[in-house]
Amino acid sequence: MNLVPQTPPHPSGDKRFKLLDVAIKRHQFRQDALIEILHTAQELFGYLDNDVLIYVGRAVRAPLSRVYGVATFYNFFSMKPPGEHTCVVCMGTACYVKGAGQILQALEQKHGIKAGETTEDGKVSLVTARCLGACGLAPAVVFDGEVAGKIGTEATLERVRPWSEGSSRTEEAQP
Numbered sequence: 001m002n003l004v005p006q007t008p009p010h011p012s013g014d015k016r017f018k019l020l021d022v023a024i025k026r027h028q029f030r031q032d033a034l035i036e037i038l039h040t041a042q043e044l045f046g047y048l049d050n051d052v053l054i055y056v057g058r059a060v061r062a063p064l065s066r067v068y069g070v071a072t073f074y075n076f077f078s079m080k081p082p083g084e085h086t087c088v089v090c091m092g093t094a095c096y097v098k099g100a101g102q103i104l105q106a107l108e109q110k111h112g113i114k115a116g117e118t119t120e121d122g123k124v125s126l127v128t129a130r131c132l133g134a135c136g137l138a139p140a141v142v143f144d145g146e147v148a149g150k151i152g153t154e155a156t157l158e159r160v161r162p163w164s165e166g167s168s169r170t171e172e173a174q175p
């Protein structure tokens with residue numbers, strides 16, 4: 001007998017759930033494709049909220065604890081809305097031995113948030129990565145998608161500072 005799992009439509013009518021259904025079907029509702037499916041969900045929604053995790057769990061028939069476990073284990077998944085700007089500090093071994101820990105700590109102190117959180121004004125999200133694949137550039141930090149290598153703590157704080165100050169610096173730079 002061919003038992004094809006059914007995903008009931010999401011009651012919100014949000015079209016993104018339909019797109020998520022397509023990804024889930026493409027992975028044949030497999031639990032071992034949970035990471036790929038959650039990746040798609042995060043791309044669609046920007047982050048993984050409870051509603052999305054429950055939906056995915058039901059679709060692949062995985063216990064919610066497992067879905068939460070995967071979503072919280074990997075640093076590339078975010079459970080909160082991302083901020084206007086994102087700073088990713090690589091905490092892989094190569095970066096860590098070159099001072100990534102101090103960089104992260106300084107950012108956390110300066111902005112009053114922990115890794116994985118966003119400042120209250122929604123301006124800055126602080127994220128950590130396991131390895132950016134740029135170990136030769138250690139320590140590596142990504143500022144809004146732009147990779148900076150061999151960067152120090154002060155330089156990192158300097159790059160992030162204008163984000164929390166709004167656009168004043170840019171305006172100051174105007175003639």
Ligand code: FES
Pocket residue numbers: 090091092093094095096130131132133134135136138140
């Ligand atoms: S450990 Fe940081 S890029 Fe590999």
